[in-house]
Amino acid sequence: MNTQIALAGTIFVTFLWGSWFQTVKHTGNFPVHAFISMMYAVSVVIVWGAIGFLGAEMVPHGVLNEMTGNRPLALLVFACGLVFGVAMQLQLTVVKRIGLILSTSVSATCSILGGTAVSMMFAGIPEGVSIVILVTAAVLLILAAILCQLAGSRRDREAGRLEEQSSRAKDVLFLVFINLVLMSSYPLATSMGLRSPLRPEGFASLTCMGLLVVGACIGSSGFTFLSWKKEENWRKRKEVPMARLLFLAMLAAFCHFGGNVLHAVFAPVVSVAIATVMGNSYHCWSYIWGLVYGEFKGASGKTCLMLGSGILMFLAGVVLLSLEIV
Structure with a gap:
């Protein structure tokens, strides 16, 4: 696979990652925690189905043979999936308490910082790739996320519907930790678990994702089960038919973990470090979807200018990284 195809594929993955959570808007009052666990359960079927169809071609020695041939690494990737599944659920819990505006700014900044640092430390930086460029691109993405979020805050103030936020220090610090x-x-699993020129001992993409998705499903489902009694009659709170919920879960799974599989295929080609930083531009698509849904309709010129500037900064970060590898 040449670099240009891998680069285009990585950018497409950011679209998938930035789109999957849109399905939650169509789940009615069905508990989000339960829906996320449904999505991960479907993801297991999708990823292992892909392994069944493509495993012989993409992993000639066999997925199970790869896992048993490096048990410590297999356990690490599985554990990363477990933690990732729990973290996703914990983040949703904190968002409910401190509000979407504050939580998005904090989570975007911290996830970009954490992902960049982890990928640079554990995946390594290929020869010819500048650390300064990677850090600059990460800073651009962080500033872009903050700028877009400020635009969202202005939009809500202008519309008189600014959500109540409880910016309790403990909740914010917990969100930073998450x-x-x-x-x-997740970047730790891909940085250490994916086979690349800098990590020849890693797994093939399908093997790595197969372990990761099982861990994420168990972690997310375990969290949902433990919080089940706290959800008041969640079985009865189901406005959307189960068939539609399953369809939405499938769509979310294809975008979320389908995107993860594609990212695992493309990342070793463009370098895991670059793919990880570039992958964080998925936040941009969330705001583009907001425009599609008309969420900024009627916003002032200053708000639209702020949003447009943020989106342009996202694009600048992606272009900067692209120029580094083409």
Whole structure:
């Protein structure tokens, strides 16, 4: 696979990652925690289905043989998936308490910082790739996320619907811990678990994702089970038919973990470090979807200018990274 195809594929993955959570808007009052666990359960079927169809071609020695041939690494990737699944659920819990505006700014900043640091330390930086460029691109993405979030805050103030936020220090610090530490389990799994020129001892992409998705499903489902009694009659709170919920879960799974599989295929080609930093530009698509849904309709010119500037900064970060590898 040449670098240009891998680069285009990595950018497409950011679209998938930035789109999957849009399905939650169509789940009615069905508990989000339960829906996320449904999505991960479907993801297991999708990823292992892909292993069944493509495993012989993409992993000639066999996925199970790869796992048993390096048990410590297999356990590490599985554990990373476990932590990632729990972290996703914990983040949703904190968002409910401190509000979407504050939580998005904190989570985007910390996830970009954590992912960049982890990938640079554990995946390594290929010869000819500048650390300064990687750090500059990460800073651009962080500033872009903050700018877009400020635009969202202005939009809500202008519309008189600014959400109540409880910026309790403990909740904010916990959110920092989730995104800076727990969410970094995904870049850690790809940095150490994927085979690349700098890590020839790693797994093939399907093997790595097969372990990661099982861990994420168990972690997420375990969290949902433990919080089940706290959800008041969640079985009864189901406005959306189960068939539609399953369809939405499938769509989310294809975008989320389908994107993860594609990212695992493309990342070793463009370098895991670059792919990780570039992958964080997925936040941009969340705001583009907001424009599609008309969420900024009627916003002032200053708000639209702020949002446009943030999106342009996202693009600048992606272009900067692209120029480094083409």
